[in-house]
Amino acid sequence: MNTALVIEDVRLTPILVSDPPLLNTQGVHQPYTPRLIVEVVTRGGTTGVGETYGDGAYLEPARSLAEALPGRAVTDLNGLFALADEVCDGSHATADDRVDAGGLRGVRNAGKIRLSVVSAFEVACLDALGKAQGLPVHALLGGKVRDSVEYSAYLFYRWAAHPGPGEADDWGAALDPAGVVAQARRFADTYGFGSFKLKGGVFEPEREIAAIRALAEAFPGRPLRLDPNGAWSVPTSLYVAEQLKDVLEYLEDPTSGTDGMAAVAAGTDVPLATNMCVTTPAEIPEAFARDAVRIVLSDHHYWGGLHRTRELAGICRTFGVGLSMHSNTHLGISLAAMTHVAATVPDLAYACDSHYPWQTEDVITERHTFTGGRLTVSDAPGLGVELDRDRLAALHRRWLEDDGTHRERDDAAAMRAADPDWTTPEVPRW
Numbered sequence: 142m143n144t145a146l147v148i149e150d151v152r153l154t155p156i157l158v159s160d161p162p163l164l165n166t167q168g169v170h171q172p173y174t175p176r177l178i179v180e181v182v183t184r185g186g187t188t189g190v191g192e193t194y195g196d197g198a199y200l201e202p203a204r205s206l207a208e209a210l211p212g213r214a215v216t217d218l219n220g221l222f223a224l225a226d227e228v229c230d231g232s233h234a235t236a237d238d239r240v241d242a243g244g245l246r247g248v249r250n251a252g253k254i255r256l257s258v259v260s261a262f263e264v265a266c267l268d269a270l271g272k273a274q275g276l277p278v279h280a281l282l283g284g285k286v287r288d289s290v291e292y293s294a295y296l297f298y299r300w301a302a303h304p305g306p307g308e309a310d311d312w313g314a315a316l317d318p319a320g321v322v323a324q325a326r327r328f329a330d331t332y333g334f335g336s337f338k339l340k341g342g343v344f345e346p347e348r349e350i351a352a353i354r355a356l357a358e359a360f361p362g363r364p365l366r367l368d369p370n371g372a373w374s375v376p377t378s379l380y381v382a383e384q385l386k387d388v389l390e391y392l393e394d395p396t397s398g399t400d401g402m403a404a405v406a407a408g409t410d411v412p413l414a415t416n417m418c419v420t421t422p423a424e425i426p427e428a429f430a431r432d433a434v435r436i437v438l439s440d441h442h443y444w445g446g447l448h449r450t451r452e453l454a455g456i457c458r459t460f461g462v463g464l465s466m467h468s469n470t471h472l473g474i475s476l477a478a479m480t481h482v483a484a485t486v487p488d489l490a491y492a493c494d495s496h497y498p499w500q501t502e503d504v505i506t507e508r509h510t511f512t513g514g515r516l517t518v519s520d521a522p523g524l525g526v527e528l529d530r531d532r533l534a535a536l537h538r539r540w541l542e543d544d545g546t547h548r549e550r551d552d553a554a555a556m557r558a559a560d561p562d563w564t565t566p567e568v569p570r571w
């Protein structure tokens with residue numbers, strides 16, 4: 142074994158990153174959201190970085206894995222999964238199939254949380270390996286098939302500011318069709334995005350139909366998507382699909398669960414996409430057999446990293462299901478990882494999601510820049526990003542000083558700051 146590639150140390154840094162008041166069906170984003178930064182340091186002196194969710198349920202297994210990893214090589218990625226199975230205790234998470242409180246990320250069970258933790262370690266190992274070998278991460282995944290990756294504008298209903306003291310950003314509120322179109326216009330003008338996704342499930346469906354219609358009028362012919370995170374019943378989903386069938390590229394998780402999605406899919410020609418009912422391997426067979434989804438929004442955090450994302454892409458290809466990418470309050474390390482893996486998937490027919498424009502704080506020295514709605518695939522060694530240690534330390538200090546309010550993402554709790562009676566709505570909401 143090349144001893145320079147042996148892991149000597151693993152550093153974990155939980156941080157809190159500022160987040161605007163974006164609305165979804167469960168509530169509103171808190172002013173800060175937790176993330177975990179993973180650094181893997183080799184005996185040869187190379188450091189690789191990865192990033193994942195930072196809520197408490199992820200920290201405990203991450204600590205176990207970080208303790209066990211030294212002495213293994215950054216090339217031993219298959220061993221990484223076996224090690225995680227061995228050392229990450231599942232007791233911190235209950236296995237259930239409900240949509241989790243804050244993230245709207247599908248099932249929440251110990252296996253999925255473990256994979257989300259492993260994903261950051263896998264990316265950090267690939268970054269370290271790439272840097273040590275002078276190769277970009279995409280080359281370690283078999284090589285890029287495109288030089289840039291397309292992303293879509295991620296539109297949110299939002300307030301101008303979080304309730305209480307604190308500074309507002311300069312986006313203003315977006316609570317009606319005109320506000321949504323203005324937001325889309327700014328996304329298009331600033332970043333060149335050519336397709337638009339609206340996070341729905343916030344207002345009654347008629348109001349969201351009107352917003353999509355307004356977008357279709359303002360941006361004729363552009364691909365449009367609506368994602369209410371499973372907030373609608375099957376009949377409501379079919380009604381919205383009928384109203385918007387001429388303008389939607391796809392409808393994302395209109396209703397919760399594979400049964401409901403299969404029933405909607407059977408009643409409309411509008412393609413259905415998901416990042417909720419297919420987020421683990423165990424959910425694939427039934428969803429694909431019942432034609433419940435036409436597009437899976439992969440997320441390398443859910444699936445255990447970049448190699449597993451490529452495996453998912455292969456399964457989707459076999460079954461004629463399309464692939465795109467889901468995104469959730471990530472920073473530049475994960476965006477780099479997403480871009481590398483997306484660059485290697487031949488049949489990526491849909492622009493990927495990214496929350497990144499909403500995340501104004503980062504832990505890398507140079508922010509990514511979207512041009513023409515695309516990110517150039519880096520050919521620099523590793524991920525092609527560099528940690529900004531001062532920023533990392535400052536965001537970690539914020540995490541240390543937090544009284545616990547923001548260490549768990551909780552959109553319903555954030556909503557209670559404005560509406561004390563708010564509770565997470567039951568689904569279907571409409």
Ligand SMILES: O=C([O-])[C@@H](O)[C@@H](O)[C@H](O)[C@@H](O)C(=O)[O-]
Nearest residue numbers: 165244245246368416468469
């Ligand atoms: O950040 C949000 O409010 C989104 O609703 C997020 O939690 C979802 O996971 C996601 O972006 C989605 O596409 O469902």
Ligand SMILES: [Mg+2]
Nearest residue numbers: 368393394416
């Ligand atoms: Mg979604």
